[in-house]
Amino acid sequence: MLFCPQCSNLLLIENEGGQTFFCQTCPYMYNIHSRHTTRKLLQRKEVDDVLGGAAAWENVDSTEVTCPKCEHERAYFMQIQIRSADEPMSIFYKCCNENCQHQWREG
Structure with a gap:
């Protein structure tokens, strides 16, 4: 997920005419030049026994x-x-x- 640097709303992907990130509330647009992926592995919490x-x-x-x-x-x-x-x-x-x-x- 990417956010707009001007209004902090979530950027959506527009597929028509090349791929572009765009903001729904302001005119901000960002052209995607290459594949954009990130991955973050989350640490699982230890489960506490409810009974003690x-x-x-x-x-x-x-x-x-x-x-x-x-x-x-x-x-x-x-x-x-x-x-x-x-x-x-x-x-x-x-x-x-x-x-x-x-x-x-x-x-």
Whole structure:
């Protein structure tokens, strides 16, 4: 994207009679003499665990519930109020199987 140096609006491309950048609001025009490309690679942000990461699961209890991924019989759980106070709490589970560690929620 290029912007007009006079009024700072986005320049558009006109294909008739050779390629030209032009401004819709002022008479500025710029003839394109060669191919104009630029590329910028963006850095991805690290995703934070909404539940607090591994530290949030350190002192939680486990219960008998079947993991939907590996069908292990036990999972850690914690209850968190994520909606308004008149809604029930959501239960988050994490599989006790060290090879699975699948997380899911109920409610």
